[in-house]
Amino acid sequence: MKEFELIRQIQQGTSVSYPPGFEHGVRLGIGDDAAVLEIPAGQHLVAATDTLNAGTHFPVDTSPFDIAYKCLAVNLSDLAAMGATPRWALLSLSLPEADPEWVHLFSEGFMSLAQVHNVALVGGDTTSGAMSISLTALGSVAPGRQLTRRGAKPGDLVVVSGTLGGAAYALEMLQAGKPVPQRHLLDRPVPRVELGRLLSGYASACIDVSDGLLADLAHVLKASGCGARLDIEKLPATDALAKLDEISRWPYQLSGGDDYELLFTLPSRHRSLLATWSQQLELNLSVIGEIETDEGIRCFAGDGSLYSPEGTGFEHFRQKNIYDKNHE
Amino acid sequence: MKEFELIRQIQQGTSVSYPPGFEHGVRLGIGDDAAVLEIPAGQHLVAATDTLNAGTHFPVDTSPFDIAYKCLAVNLSDLAAMGATPRWALLSLSLPEADPEWVHLFSEGFMSLAQVHNVALVGGDTTSGAMSISLTALGSVAPGRQLTRRGAKPGDLVVVSGTLGGAAYALEMLQAGKPVPQRHLLDRPVPRVELGRLLSGYASACIDVSDGLLADLAHVLKASGCGARLDIEKLPATDALAKLDEISRWPYQLSGGDDYELLFTLPSRHRSLLATWSQQLELNLSVIGEIETDEGIRCFAGDGSLYSPEGTGFEHFRQKNIYDKNHE
Numbered sequence: 090m091k092e093f094e095l096i097r098q099i100q101q102g103t104s105v106s107y108p109p110g111f112e113h114g115v116r117l118g119i120g121d122d123a124a125v126l127e128i129p130a131g132q133h134l135v136a137a138t139d140t141l142n143a144g145t146h147f148p149v150d151t152s153p154f155d156i157a158y159k160c161l162a163v164n165l166s167d168l169a170a171m172g173a174t175p176r177w178a179l180l181s182l183s184l185p186e187a188d189p190e191w192v193h194l195f196s197e198g199f200m201s202l203a204q205v206h207n208v209a210l211v212g213g214d215t216t217s218g219a220m221s222i223s224l225t226a227l228g229s230v231a232p233g234r235q236l237t238r239r240g241a242k243p244g245d246l247v248v249v250s251g252t253l254g255g256a257a258y259a260l261e262m263l264q265a266g267k268p269v270p271q272r273h274l275l276d277r278p279v280p281r282v283e284l285g286r287l288l289s290g291y292a293s294a295c296i297d298v299s300d301g302l303l304a305d306l307a308h309v310l311k312a313s314g315c316g317a318r319l320d321i322e323k324l325p326a327t328d329a330l331a332k333l334d335e336i337s338r339w340p341y342q343l344s345g346g347d348d349y350e351l352l353f354t355l356p357s358r359h360r361s362l363l364a365t366w367s368q369q370l371e372l373n374l375s376v377i378g379e380i381e382t383d384e385g386i387r388c389f390a391g392d393g394s395l396y397s398p399e400g401t402g403f404e405h406f407r408q409k410n411i412y413d414k415n416h417e
Numbered sequence: 418m419k420e421f422e423l424i425r426q427i428q429q430g431t432s433v434s435y436p437p438g439f440e441h442g443v444r445l446g447i448g449d450d451a452a453v454l455e456i457p458a459g460q461h462l463v464a465a466t467d468t469l470n471a472g473t474h475f476p477v478d479t480s481p482f483d484i485a486y487k488c489l490a491v492n493l494s495d496l497a498a499m500g501a502t503p504r505w506a507l508l509s510l511s512l513p514e515a516d517p518e519w520v521h522l523f524s525e526g527f528m529s530l531a532q533v534h535n536v537a538l539v540g541g542d543t544t545s546g547a548m549s550i551s552l553t554a555l556g557s558v559a560p561g562r563q564l565t566r567r568g569a570k571p572g573d574l575v576v577v578s579g580t581l582g583g584a585a586y587a588l589e590m591l592q593a594g595k596p597v598p599q600r601h602l603l604d605r606p607v608p609r610v611e612l613g614r615l616l617s618g619y620a621s622a623c624i625d626v627s628d629g630l631l632a633d634l635a636h637v638l639k640a641s642g643c644g645a646r647l648d649i650e651k652l653p654a655t656d657a658l659a660k661l662d663e664i665s666r667w668p669y670q671l672s673g674g675d676d677y678e679l680l681f682t683l684p685s686r687h688r689s690l691l692a693t694w695s696q697q698l699e700l701n702l703s704v705i706g707e708i709e710t711d712e713g714i715r716c717f718a719g720d721g722s723l724y725s726p727e728g729t730g731f732e733h734f735r736q737k738n739i740y741d742k743n744h745e
Contacts (some may be wrong), residue, residue, distance in 0.1 A: 120640070122498035122624060123465035123554075125563050128456055133444055136539065138553055140509040142546035172448035180434060181468040181509075181551040193507060208527065218470035219547035223509040225466055226451075235453050237445060267609035271659060312448070 098178070098194055099213065106279040114176065115209050124211035126177055129136050132229040137167035145222040147276070150261060153191045154198030155276040161202045164226035165280035165300065166349040172236040172289030173228035175206045175282060180213035181223040187215070206302045236288055237293035241313035241354040245293050247378035248363065254301055254338065255327035259346025268284055270329035278349035288353055288364050295353040301344040301396060305352055306386060313354075317380035322391035335390070341362060344397045345390070354380055427541065438656055442504065442615055442639075452539035454505055460557040465495035471548040471701045474605070476591060482526030482548060483604040489530045491627065492554035493608035496679040498625040500617030501556035503534045503610060508518050508541035509551040515543070530643035533564070534610055541604050544716065563618055564623035568643035573621050575706035578678045578690065581630055583655035585673025598657035613696050618682055619707040623681040629672040631714060631726060638712065649704035650719035663718070671726045672718070682708055704728040 114127035141160045143149050151159075155209055161178065168175045178201075184191070208226070214263065255274035262269045269275075281297075288295055294313055296305045302324070307331075310316055322335065325344040333337075343384045355363070360376075388396040442455035456462055469488045471477050479487075489506065496503045508527075512519070516609075533540065537553070583602035590597045609625075616623055622641055624633045629654070638644055650663065652670040659666075683691070688704075695702045709715075716724040 098452055116560075117563065121567075122495040123463045123556075123560065125502065126462040126464060127560075128462055132454055132460060133553075134506070135451045136454060136507055136553075136555065138507040138509050138540055138551075139542050140511060140544050140551060141547075142511055142544055142545075145544060145546055171453065173451065177464070179464055179466040179553055181466050182548055183468060183470055199468040203636075212466055214467050214551075216468050216470055218473055218549060218555060221468075221546060221549050222548075223466075223468060223551035225543075225553040227462075227464065227506055228451075229452065232444075232455075235445065236483050237449050239449075251587065353645040358436075368481075 091120060095290070099192060099210070099215070104388040107120060110311055111210055113207065113275040115211055118209065118211045119213070124177070124179070126211065126227070128229050130236065131232065133232055133235070135168055135171050135173035135228045135230050135235065136225065137164055138225040139164050140221060144394070151276060151329030153194035154201070157198035158202050158277050159196040159197055160222045160224050161279045162280050163207070164224045165202070165206060165208070165279065165282055165350060166297040166299070168228040169280050170236060170284045170286035170351060171297050172234060172295070173230040173287045174286065175208050175226055175228040177209050177211045177227040178203070179225040180210060182213065182215045183218035183221040184215070185217065200261060201268050221381040230289070234289045235412065236285065236292055236353070238294050238296050238309045238312035239378045240293040241295055241309055241315055241317055242356070243380050243382045244382040245356055246360060246376050247317055247319065247352070247380060248355055248374055248376050249298065249302070249325065249352045250284055250372055250374055252278070252325045252373065253298065253348055253350065254325045254330050254345040256347035257341045258327070260347070271327055274327065274391075275347060278347065280349060281351045281372070283370055284351055284372060285368065287370070288351070291359050292355050295351055298344055298348045298350045298352050301346045302352065303343050303386060309352070309354065310384065310386070314397060316381045316384040317378050317387065318381055318387045321377070321396060323375055323387045324376045325373055326374045339396070340398065423435065426738055427510070427520060427543070431704035441537055442538055443647045444501050446537065446539045447541070452505070452507070454555070456538065457493075459560065461560055461563070463496055463501035463558050464553065465492055465497050466551065466553040467492050467495065468549060468551040477519050479604060481522035482529075485523040486530050486605050488550045488552050488555070488714050489527055489536070490606045490608050491677060492552045493534060493536070493610055494606065494625040494627070495528070496554050496556040497608050497610045497613035498564060498679060499558060500562060500613045500622050500623070501558040502614065503536050503554060503556040505539045505555040506531070507540060507553040510541065510543045511546035511549040512543070513545065513548060514547075517614055551590065558617070562617045564613065564681070566619055566622050566637045566640035569619040569643055569708045570621055571643055571682070571710045572707050573682040573684055573708040574688060574704050575634070575645055575647065575680070575708060576683055576702055577626065577630070577653065577680045578612055578700055578702055578706050579607070579676070580653045580655045581626065581678065582669030582673040584675035585669045586655065586658055588675070597656055602655065603675060606675065608677060609679045609700070611698055612618050612679055612694065612700060613697070616679070618684050618737070619687050619690060620681040621680055624678050626676045626678045627674055630672045630680065631671050634714060635714045637680070637682065638714070644712045644714065645706050645710045646709055646717060649705075649716045649724055651703055651705045653703045666682055667724070668726065722733065
């Protein structure tokens with residue numbers, strides 16, 4: 090299959106049907122040297138890029154459907170963490186060989202999530218090489234309404250959506266050759282786009298949990314110049330993790346990556362909004378701690394004792410090729 | 418070196434000093450989940466993405482400086498072909514190991530071209546994996562002023578900037594282990610950004626020559642629904658190619674990729690502008706043919722005889738890993 094045919098196949102497999110009244114703003118899509126896009130008047134552009142490499146960011150046995158799904162999800166999660174509305178995506182696909190069936194399944198996975206968020210694939214590039222998928226997600230936000238990592242203040246609540254540690258636990262079971270509970274938490278993370286938009290204007294800081302709770306909270310604290318206490322018995326657990334005792338469970342919840350939940354800080358006067366949002370989105374929102382003046386993160390167990398976690402999260406150049414361990 | 422340190426090093430190495438009065442529009446750059454960017458009021462966004470893999474898109478012995486330079490250049494070339502003004506870039510860097518010296522040289526190469534065009538690096542991602550550099554270039558254009566592949570009409574002049582075949586010739590000499598003339602044509606293509614902006618509003622169609630003249634002209638003709646004649650003795654040659662006879666030279670000029678010159682069609686009433694633009698930019702602009710009604714490309718030699726070229730350009734999945742042949 091030639092490059093042009095591959096691009097055409099992806100293009101055909103990823104045409105989005107927009108809902109009535111949705112202004113997608115694509116003036117020129119795939120098929121020219123670049124896409125021409127119209128940002129809604131007065132809005133700012135929000136742009137994020139993330140690359141997934143086979144063996145590093147997903148197990149090498151992951152289906153093409155799930156590879157595409159995850160690649161779009163992690164990028165939409167970055168837009169969600171900014172409170173932005175996703176609009177467009179550009180895709181760079183490096184493949185060892187151009188297999189039409191692989192591309193077909195990949196396109197289906199991409200579309201299954203793109204349609205949920207009205208994301209149009211407007212450009213891209215296919216090349217031969219080791220399998221690597223690089224995606225740029227573009228969205229928009231009203232000026233000054235973006236969520237950043239910078240605004241957390243002492244007294245703010247520390248809140249996280251959904252559950253924590255599920256992806257890391259699924260991965261560990263997979264690597265140990267054991268039955269994998271809730272593998273979808275690893276393969277198909279849910280970008281919290283609607284939550285991000287609701288938080289805009291209320292949350293004082295926001296980030297998505299990609300490297301692990303402690304690591305990502307540390308980013309927020311560093312950018313905001315403060316510290317935090319965490320009440321770790323309040324960390325939301327997946328069904329599988331809930332069956333473990335706390336000492337076994339906490340490391341996954343504190344340091345496991347790839348959950349893509351939103352971690353945000355909220356001035357306590359807005360606390361009552363949490364129940365409203367939670368009901369509206371049918372999504373768990375857990376208050377897990379509080380921002381404090383002193384730098385650093387202090388983890389308290391349910392009995393008030395201080396708990397010292399070990400790892401601080403996933404870093405690509407430290408735990409290299411973690412997905413390869415049992416999948417040569 | 419950890420991922421975060423690597424990102425910081427690239428960030429520090431690629432800070433652009435903007436000229437006075439230049440509105441770069443970066444509301445939030447590297448260091449959050451996504452960048453927040455302000456498009457000049459009333460302008461449309463132009464977005465392109467291109468990936469370069471070691472061994473496929475550049476010889477494996479290419480310096481980090483030149484890898485970065487070329488990666489930015491080929492993306493800016495896509496914006497140039499749209500008549501857009503480049504503004505921002507997002508970079509995804511996959512590296513087998515995080516080598517600070519490599520990153521330092523890479524940042525320098527990136528900057529050397531980014532500063533020329535006031536391009537700010539606003540986001541990115543570093544991952545471990547086979548060497549692969551994926552870049553998204555973002556720019557802007559006034560509504561309706563973009564150049565596309567679609568508008569060529571019978572009677573329009575076919576024009577190309579600079580010279581053709583130099584990159585392909587340098588590559589072949591390199592692969593044959595011979596002295597390489599003008600290797601900079603392969604490693605440091607010049608994106609014709611200023612030319613693209615001048616053409617906006619005049620050229621009826623435009624593309625950059627990345628796959629080879631015939632292949633890229635075919636894209637324009639297909640999109641525009643017409644054909645062309647080429648007077649191939651008028652194809653502009655590099656100094657090195659000018660020393661060869663025509664029969665040896667033409668294949669490089671017709672089918673060699675990686676030149677990144679602009680190929681455009683111009684209504685003949687604008688012919689006199691070519692001399693003005695050429696003088697203003699100190700850049701050769703050669704009329705090499707004419708758009709015709711009949712589909713297909715007809716190549717005529719200087720004596721009026723029909724010439725049948727062989728290849729039609731570079732396609733990544735056909736000529737796979739061409740750069741590896743002599744560089745194992």
